[in-house]
Amino acid sequence: MxxxxxxxxxxxxxxxxxxxxxxxxxxxxxxxxxxxxxxxxxxxxxxxxxxxxxxxxxxxxxxxxxxxxxxxxSNFNKFYFPIQGYNAKAIGGKSGNGYVPAGFDYFDGDKHTGHAAHDIFINDKNQDALDDKTKKPANILAFTGGVVIAMSPNWDSTSTLRGGKYIYVYNPILNIICYYAHCKDIYVKIGDIVKPKQVIATVGRTGLNAFKKRSPTHLHFMILKLDANLYPNPINSYNLLLKSKF
Ligand SMILES: [Zn+2]
Structure with missing residues (x-):
């Protein structure tokens, strides 16, 4: 065009x-x-x-x-830890070093490199995507409020895409987009306005690598901050996750 x-x-x-x-x-x-x-x-x-x-x-x-x-x-901009029943101890790596933004560009799509996100792990030794304690899926909570601008409610194991079932939620007040990937079930639709702490999905193992045995069950959580030109640049959400409510 x-x-x-x-x-x-x-x-x-x-x-x-x-x-x-x-x-x-x-x-x-x-x-x-x-x-x-x-x-x-x-x-x-x-x-x-x-x-x-x-x-x-x-x-x-x-x-x-x-x-x-x-x-x-005003409640729309509160931050809640994105997995119910878990806290910052579940964030992968040490002191937030799981965040590696070099090489990441939203516009590279599935071909992006780097890891501009934090992986947040649930207790799931047998990899059935159920929490070992509760025997139920772990709920993904909206980190903050926003509009569901993109999502993939479907995924099958032959797909080569890495995100699996995912959701993008845009907060027009804070000018950020939160990305939740590798979900099991998704409970929202395109255009929904979600409140902070709302259950939007469950933690799953969907996506090319997340599905593999070597990958412990986790939520891949990324925040993109929109600059003055509305270009989405990743930011390190580690401190926000530490400060979020549980
Ligand atoms: Zn990840």
Missing amino acids: KKWFLVFVFFYAINNLKSQDLNQSDLVSSCQNFNELNNNILLGSINKNSATMMVKFQLQLINQIYFQIQKFD
């Missing part, structure tokens, strides 16, 4: 939005568009320049709709 065409579509969409009442279904359809874009980025089927521009446009749209349909809620 030509750049000028994208710019035209964007400004047309923005102007159109201003002249009508927005509701949840507008949020859902804009998030569905983002999800499709995210799929193309993941599969490497869109070039990086177009993808960068389109991510910016789509997030601006979602942001605008969000602020028109949602009242401000």
Whole structure:
């Protein structure tokens, strides 16, 4: 697609939005568009320049709709540890050294390198994706509030994609996107507004490497911070995880 065409579509969409009442279904359809874009980025089927521009446009749209349909809620920005019943001791590595951002770029999709995230492990010796103590799946809680802008509720073991079943939640107030990967079951839909601490999924073993025997059962948790151009750069969430509520 030509750049000028994208710019035209964007400004047309923005102007159109201003002249009508927005509701949840507008949020859902804009998030569905983002999800499709995210799929193309993941599969490497869109070039990086177009993808960068389109991510910016789509997030601006979602942001605008969000602020028109949602009242401000100060609780929306609280931080909760993303696995119920666990705490910072479950974070892999030593003192947060599991976070290796070098080589990571969101726009490299599934081909990214580095590990711009923290792996948070559950007790699951027999690798059945059930917590050894409770014999139940471990709940993934929304680290903070946000809009579900992309997700993959399906995965099968022949897939070569690494994230497995995953969720991206965009917090338009903090300008961050939280990414939860290797889930077992997912309880949210595209366009849902989730509250902090809401159960959004369960910890699983989905994804090319997470499925393998050598991988202990864990949640891959990443935070992307949007810069002034809405470019998603990873940040080290370790201190935020330490400070989060349990
Ligand atoms: Zn990981």
